[in-house]
Amino acid sequence: MKPARVPHRRPLPGSPFNVPTVARPAKVFELDDQVTHDRYGLGRVIEVDENAVLVDFRTHQERISEPYPKLTRL
Numbered sequence: 141m142k143p144a145r146v147p148h149r150r151p152l153p154g155s156p157f158n159v160p161t162v163a164r165p166a167k168v169f170e171l172d173d174q175v176t177h178d179r180y181g182l183g184r185v186i187e188v189d190e191n192a193v194l195v196d197f198r199t200h201q202e203r204i205s206e207p208y209p210k211l212t213r214l
Contacts, residue, residue: 167208169193177202178210 152158169175173185180197187194192205204211 166206167211167213169208169211169213174214176212176214177204182214 169185169188171185171188174182175185175195176182177195177197180195180200180202183195183197183202185193186196186201192203193208193211194201194203195211
């Protein structure tokens with residue numbers, strides 16, 4: 141015996157559950173920006189490429205690429 145299929149329902153155009161997704165602005169970093177990372181802690185941007193930044197965390201340097209997860213500008 142097959143399980144019952146749930147019919148696919150179209151969302152109503154005026155439904156409050158049809159919230160459009162808002163695109164978040166891209167993070168922009170510049171040289172000497174002070175940043176914090178959830179894993180590495182406080183650091184300073186020492187190099188900016190097209191799609192990556194090099195951050196000096198004093199004990200080591202780490203290259204973090206877009207979309208810059210867990211990296212926040214202070």
